[in-house]
Amino acid sequence: MVKERDKVLAMALGLDLSGTSISPIRGGSEFASLLQVQSGEKKFFVKAGAGKSSKTMLEGEYESLNAIHTAVPELCPQPIAHGDLQDGDYFLATEFLQLHGSSFSRQQSSSRENTLALKLGKLHSQPAPSDGRYGFPVTTCCGSTPQDNSYEDTWSSFFVNRRLLPILNACIESNGSQPELADHVNRIIPIAKYLLSRLSPPSSQPVIIHGDLWSGNQCNGSIPPRIPNPTPVVFDPSSCYAPAEYDHGIMTMFGGFDRKFWEEYETVVPRGKPAGEYEDRVGLYRLYHTLNHFALFGGSYKSSAIGIMRGLQRKYRDRVDGS
Incomplete structure (x- = not known):
């Protein structure tokens, strides 16, 4: 059965749901869980949180990333979408960031x-x-x-x-x-x-x-x-x-x-x-x-x-x- 969550994310990201995979990522925090959304060569990073506080948090992060990315595009992932998910949950989707260790090197x-x-x-x-x-x-x-x-x-x-x-x-x-x-x-x-x-x-x-x-x-x-x-x-x-x-x-x-x-x-x-x-x-x-x-x-x-x-x-x- 296709989850309502998956439908919402696919629509928000402009993806064909039939060719989209959504899987959990290890990590996250008490505030939000992490997901990887992939469709063909396209890959996105999603934070999903519950309740009104998560909406405030993730909307703020979206606008923060947007401000930084607008000024210095190479400094952060580009935010793609944010909004209501299901049952009071809220999401933030960005470009997928592949980590390679500390930037001090x-x-x-x-x-x-x-x-x-x-x-x-x-x-x-x-x-x-x-x-x-x-x-x-x-x-x-x-x-x-x-x-x-x-x-x-x-x-x-x-x-x-x-x-x-x-x-x-x-x-x-x-x-x-x-x-x-x-x-x-x-x-x-x-x-x-x-x-x-x-x-x-x-x-x-x-x-x-x-x-x-x-x-x-x-x-x-x-x-x-x-x-x-x-x-x-x-x-x-x-x-x-x-x-x-x-x-x-x-x-x-x-x-x-x-x-x-x-x-x-x-x-x-x-x-x-x-x-x-x-x-x-x-x-x-x-x-x-x-x-x-x-x-x-x-x-x-x-x-x-x-x-x-x-x-x-x-x-x-x-x-x-x-x-």
Whole structure:
């Protein structure tokens, strides 16, 4: 018996169902299962999730991939379709990405011009189509955490109102009352406004950022027939229009990216000014992701987040009222 799911996917991808095979792929997550859809030489990758939250997540990923692919087509799989599947399920279909290992190995890339550092630098050098505003057309998810990307006119207001305060609320929702954590976040807000408002052009301009670019969300991969040879690619984005350095927060966690990567990247995207405050701004971006991990997983991420905030408070409390 042909599953209704298969009919929906074949129609969405413009395939003849009689010549289409759909099979599960090992992996996936608690949020979504993975499928391979093949018809002749055509092959697609599908994520399928259940419930309203999966619709938000996969629609956000579709729009994120579309934004990245439009700017730098060779950096990610092209999104093909997304929509309702069956019984409240939702799907996202993209080009099929064949993985070939870590993108840090230049030997696996077809040329030096195709390194991840230079491709990401190209993405981070193109102004976002947002008239200078910070945000994104849809909600995205970092992990399973929804991110309200309603537009703000300044980077500091976007970071505080659309990232820092909502993730504090998510921490409380997941872990119960957090008076100590809330006190630290409230005291870090004026410091965040101070630091982020001082970031100067062109580094302050919004560009398309990946949003969740830890080392596990990149690899060498091919996307036949469009990209037949292995090249650095990224996936699982939760994009928004923000300064390029916002991506550096998650990129400097969990082992991060090596020194050679950063040296090459910074030939295209130099550190923002004031350069002496760069590490502290990136500390704020790491704070968001650390709090997100506390909201998702609990544990020692709370103490790590408080440690980041205490360090910034010690350094800036004499310069910023209310901290």
